Amino acid sequence: MPNVATIQPGDYADAPETGLWPARRTSVLDWLVNRTRDQRFLDNIFVELCQRLEASGVGVARAAMFLQTNHPQWLGVRIYWRRGMTEAEMKGSEYESVDSDTYLRSPAAAIHAGVPEIRARLHATPGADDAFPILQDMRQEGMTDYVAWPFSFTLGKQHFITFATDRPGGFRDDELTQLVELLPVLATVVDLRLKNRLARLLLDTYVGPHAGEAILGGATRRGSGFTVEAAIVVVDLRGFTSISDLWPRDDVIALLNDYFDALSEPIEKHGGEILKFMGDGLLAIFPDDAKAATRAVADICRSMAALNLSRQASGQDPLGYGVGVNFGDVMYGNIGSRTRLDFTVIGPAVNIASRLETLTKTVEPHVLFSAAFVARTGCRAMLKPVGTYPVQGVGQPIDVYTFAEDPVLSEPQSCSAEKG
Structure with missing residues (x-):
């Protein structure tokens, strides 16, 4: 004592x-x-x-x-x-x-x-x-x-x-x-x-500052919500199934924490909101701000490159990932059962972003932007066309873009004519 x-x-x-x-x-x-x-x-x-x-x-x-x-x-x-x-x-x-x-x-x-x-x-x-x-x-x-x-x-x-x-x-x-x-x-x-x-x-x-503020403000009724124009970013880790099957549990959790840190910090820095982590994936939005989403995705590429350098220095394999980015109207609000709600976004624009992320598994660039997103930025100088591809759930093939310059190697060009 x-x-x-x-x-x-x-x-x-x-x-x-x-x-x-x-x-x-x-x-x-x-x-x-x-x-x-x-x-x-x-x-x-x-x-x-x-x-x-x-x-x-x-x-x-x-x-x-x-x-x-x-x-x-x-x-x-x-x-x-x-x-x-x-x-x-x-x-x-x-x-x-x-x-x-x-x-x-x-x-x-x-x-x-x-x-x-x-x-x-x-x-x-x-x-x-x-x-x-x-x-x-x-x-x-x-x-x-x-x-x-x-x-x-x-x-x-x-x-x-x-x-x-x-x-x-x-x-x-x-x-x-x-x-x-x-x-x-x-x-x-x-x-x-x-x-x-x-x-x-x-x-x-657990739901993000904007959604949290809306919930505290009374947006708790199932089905309540509003429509917003937003850039939608979907990110997914490559090879996670085999990692989770073969690695010890604590190592898998540590890997995911490092990976989500690399994604989250750029998104939050540029004003985006992470709506949910989906296993090894992530859904984020940038309300009415395609330009901020572009900068955030470029920073994600740099952050993941830094994480992979650190992993390689300690004898670990680098992590692969895919990013799909779209712009459009989404419904932002409460969806779920009578006793369990999720404050999230839904709509065709979200589905297209998810399909673009899936497309990165077969198309070489690991970051893909939709034509709707490029039109919203009002500037094509910093993005280049990849091709036209059919996308599940969309009637016509869509034009797909990626960065004109690798953001890991150089700062993407800015564009004074950008909107959003």
């Missing part, structure tokens, strides 16, 4: 089994309960909370909240404030951080292990920095007292909060009482915002 004194909530206020409850009304509590409802952002609430505590006479000089998230990249986030700051500092922590020596020797590890509260009187306990190295940094910053408590939220989520003061003698008992009594109200305020943010994060992660 760390060589740091601990305090219990019962030392300062009655604590029924259901949690801590304020024993008295204060201006900070009133603000927290009644005047934060229109503030969406946790960091802004936290900054104002600390400022109000300081203005009310509580000697808070430094504070931080550590919140677990469901972000695909970050395990959690730290929201940090220090006296004089008008904006909080936010920093994510990676999933691997819980195995680091820094974490294992931190107050966070002790709180997560079940220590109910940590109190380190930095002005009076010389051994405190032996328990948690971060306390030595705080002492050097001039902090004289430090306290940490867990946040108990719904669904078993465990977060925690810390406060420090630089006042000679540290926190007074009445200040600790006020801080402890804030916790259940603050936890409720934070929990609501965290769940709202989580809903947006999950929608952004």
